[in-house]
Amino acid sequence: MIRTILLHPDPRLKKVCDPVPEVGASVRALMKDMLQTMYDAPGIGLAAPQIGVLSRVIVMDCAKGEEEEPDPICLANPEIAWSSEETGEHEEGCLSIPDHFGMVTRPSSVRVRFLNREGVEEEREFEGIRAVCVQHEIDHLNGKLFIDYLSPVRRQMITSKMKKLKRELARGRAAE
Numbered sequence: 001m002i003r004t005i006l007l008h009p010d011p012r013l014k015k016v017c018d019p020v021p022e023v024g025a026s027v028r029a030l031m032k033d034m035l036q037t038m039y040d041a042p043g044i045g046l047a048a049p050q051i052g053v054l055s056r057v058i059v060m061d062c063a064k065g066e067e068e069e070p071d072p073i074c075l076a077n078p079e080i081a082w083s084s085e086e087t088g089e090h091e092e093g094c095l096s097i098p099d100h101f102g103m104v105t106r107p108s109s110v111r112v113r114f115l116n117r118e119g120v121e122e123e124r125e126f127e128g129i130r131a132v133c134v135q136h137e138i139d140h141l142n143g144k145l146f147i148d149y150l151s152p153v154r155r156q157m158i159t160s161k162m163k164k165l166k167r168e169l170a171r172g173r174a175a176e
């Protein structure tokens with residue numbers, strides 16, 4: 001089922017999410033909905049709080065459209081076990097902040113420990129765009145958005161444009 005993606009600013013996007021006790025049927029159903037919602041958007045990553053579920057679950061697929069096979073990955077309770085000293089700067093965007101982008105500096109590679117779709121603990125190393133994406137999504141679980149890395153002025157500007165967009169969307173819905 002495709003879920004509604006919350007738009008910034010929303011108090012649910014600022015919350016520290018709870019770990020899932022285990023990966024059972026309900027978490028697997030959540031992961032499935034999240035993948036569907038992410039592909040539909042379309043995006044390369046989605047965190048549970050973005051659909052209003054305050055649980056530590058993220059999904060990603062950073063495969064490039066035509067060039068690579070789909071590469072969906074679901075992570076419950078992800079934890080960064082190691083980050084490289086080397087950093088890289090990438091332009092980031094977010095499905096909860098559509099049409100806004102900003103340069104963010106993060107470790108170039110990270111090793112992440114998590115529970116996979118089968119509920120089995122796994123550790124995986126991410127680099128390149130996948131490292132950017134997994135760190136961005138884990139930030140969501142801690143109530144942090146990519147705009148929190150930007151200057152206060154830029155963050156304010158994006159937030160006021162988003163407030164305006166949300167007002168327009170609400171008016172549009174009311175007029176239907």
Ligand SMILES: [Zn+2]
Nearest residue numbers: 093094095096
């Ligand atoms: Zn995001």
